[in-house]
Amino acid sequence: QPAPEEERMRESTRRKLCTLLEEGKLDDREVEIDVTESQSVGIPLLGGAGMDSMGINISDMLGGLLPKKTKRRRMKVAEARRLLRAEEAEKLVDMDAVIREALEKAAEEGIVFIDEIDKVAARGGSGGGPDVSREGVQRDLLPIVEGSPVPTKYGTLNTDHILFITAGAFSSVKPSDLVPELQGRFPIRVELQPLKREDLARILVEPENSLLRQYTALLGTEGVELSFDDGAVQEIALLAERMNGEMENIGARRLHTMIEQLLEEISFEAPESGARSCPIGAEFVRERLAPLISDSDIRRYLL
Template sequence: MISKEHYLTPRQIVEELDKYIIGQKDAKRNVAIALRNRWRRMNVKNDMKGEIVPNNILMIGATGVGKTEIARRLAKLANAPFTKVEASKFTEVGYVGRDVESMVRDLVEQSVNLVKAEKKEEVKQRAEQIVEDIILDALIPPLRQNGTVTTTSADQTEEEPKTEQELNERTRERFREKIRNGELEDRKIDINVQKPSGGGVGMIGGGMMDESSMINLQEMIGNMMPKKSKKRKVTIEEARRILIEEESSKLIDMDEVKELAIQRAENTGIIFIDEIDKIAKSGGGKGGADVSREGVQRDLLPIVEGSTINTKYGVIKSDHILFIAAGAFHVAKPSDLIPELQGRFPIRVELENLTKDDFFHILKEPKNSLTKQYTALLESEDVELSFQEDALEELAETAFNINTEVENIGARRLHTVMSQLLNEFLFDVPDKIGPNAKIVVNREMVREKLQGLVKNKDLSEFIL
C-alpha cells in the first residue's frame, strides 16, 4: 500500500527538499520527477507497467555539495528503503572486492526494518495491554477461581470483597491504575526475557554455496534450536521497554513482513552509489587497477539493468529499483565509464560548487542547520544561544575562504568552523556558564575565535 507521501507532486517534493538543502535546483527537479514517476508507474493500468524502467541519475559534483543529502532526503520523503554504498569498496580486495549483490541485500534489510517498524506500530496498543498484564502478574499474582470464602464482620456491606478472589481482583485493579499513572516506574520486578540467539551457527567449508544460501541455512538451523529465556530483575519502566519489543514481535506476521518488504524494495527502493568515479578507467590506461575497476563496472551492470538476486528474505528483482550514482569526477570523466553502464544512467546532473552566499543560507535556513543544532544542544542545559546576522556572514566567508585556499570539502567545512567557534562554550557549560545564561554570537566574536584557524594555512588539525 502506497503511503500518502508518495502522492506529492514534483513541485511539492522540491519544496520539501528545499527545507533541508540549499541550491542545486536542477538536481532537485530531476530526483522529484524520478520519485513521482514511480507513483505513476505503479498506477499504470495495463501491461505497460512492467515495461517502464526508472531513469537512473548520475550526479556530478565536488564533495560536500549535497549529493548524498538529496538522495537520503528523497528516500525519507517517500518512506522508501534506502542504502548507500561506496563503489570503491568493491575494488578493495583485489579484482573481486566485496560482493556487488550485497548492496541489494542491504536494501532488502532496510526494507524489512521499515515494514517491521510499521507493523509493530499497528500492534502497539495490543502489545501494551499484554505487557501491562505481565507487569501486574509480577506485582500481584492472580488467584485461581476457587478462592476460599473469607470471614466477614456483621457490618460488612455488599460492596466489600467476600472471597480472596475478589480481594485479589480489587488489589490488582488498584495497582493497574498505579501502573497506568506511572507511580511504580522505579519498582523492581522479576521478568522472563528471551535470550538472544548466540550469534549464529558456525559453518565449515562453504564450498560452492553463496552468501545468501549460507545465511538461510544458518537461520534455519538457529530456528530449530529451542528458545531459551532467563529471569531478570528490572524496574517496571525498563520491563515495559523490553517486553513491548518482545510482545510486538510475537504479534506481527514475519512472513507477511518479508513479502511486503520485498515488494517495497523492488518498487520504491533507492540505492545510492557514491564515488562511482573511483571505478572509472583513469586516463585510458590498461594496468591492473583499471582492469579491476572495469571488472567492478561489469559486475554492477546486470544489477542496474535488472536481475534476480537471492536474499535471506526471498528473491528480489532489481528492475525497478532507482539507482542514483555520484562522483566528483576530478580525474576521470563520466565518459571513462564503460558505455553500457553510462547508458544505464541517462539523467546527468551537474551540481554547482557552493558560494559564500550558499554557506550563509545553509547556516540560516534549513530545518536542521548547524546553528539550530547547536542552539538545541545548549538549550538542553538551559543556556540560550543566538547568532547575529553579521556573525553568520563572517562564518560563511571564513568557511568559503578556507575551502578556496586549502581543500574544497563543501558544506562540511562549516562543521569545522562552528566547532572551533563554540567548543569553548560547550566545554564551560554548565561549570562556568550556568543555567539561564545567554550567549550572543556576533562578527567580532567569530573573528576572535577563528583568527588562529584563518592564519594557519596548513590547517592539518582541521582537515577532515
C-alpha cells in the same frame, strides 16, 4: 474453591494493582519474569558467491525449528512491561507476509543511491595497464543496475524496476573514465553547481541539527550562552565561499573547520570562565577568521 469473600478481596486487590501499574507508580519496583531468548545457530559454511546469505537463511530456518528458551531475569517493572509488550506484539505479526510485501515494494518502488562512484573509475592517461580492481567493481555493478535477481537475507530481490542514482565529485577523473557499459546504464547526467554564500548561510541555520545549534548546545553544558546574529552567519558563509573558491572546493564541509577556528578560544576557556554570555557578530568573525584566510602559509594547513 476459594470462598466468595476471599475471591472479592483478591479481585479488589488486583484492580488496585492494575490502577497503580497504569499510573506508573510501580515502575521502579523490581520483578522477575521469564524472557524468551533468541536462538543463534552457528553453522560453518565454505565461502563463495552468495554463501553468506545462504548461511544466514539456514541459521534462521533452524532457529525457528528449535524450541524457544526462556531465561528468568530480574528487572524494573517499566522495562518488564516494554519487553512483554514487544513479545506479544511480535506474536501478532505475520513476518512472512511482512517480508513478502517488503520485497515487492522494494522491487517496484526502491531507490538505490551509490555515492562516491568516481572512486571506482580508472584514471585515464596514466600510461599503465587497466586498473583491474576498479574495473572489476564496475563490472560487478553492471548486472545489478541492469536488472537481475539479487539474493538477500530475506529472499531474492529483482532489481529490474529499481531506480539507481550515482554521485561523485569527479575531481581527478571524468565520467568517461567509467567502463562504457556502466555509462550506458545511466543515460541522465546532471551537474551540480558549487554552493554559494546564500546556500552556506541556510546550511548554518535551517537544519534541525545545524552546526550553530550543535556548538551552542555543547558550550551550553559549560554555562556559556552563545548567540549568532544574522551578520555573523552571513560573514561565515561569505568567508567559506571565498576559501572554497581559492582552495579546494569541499562544499559545506568547510563550515565545520571555520566554526571550530572561530570558537577555539571560547571552547578552551569555557570550563574555567563559568557562566557567561557570548554574542557572536560579524566583526568578531572577521577578527578571528580573516587573518587566517589571508595568511597563505597558514591556509595550506586548513581544510
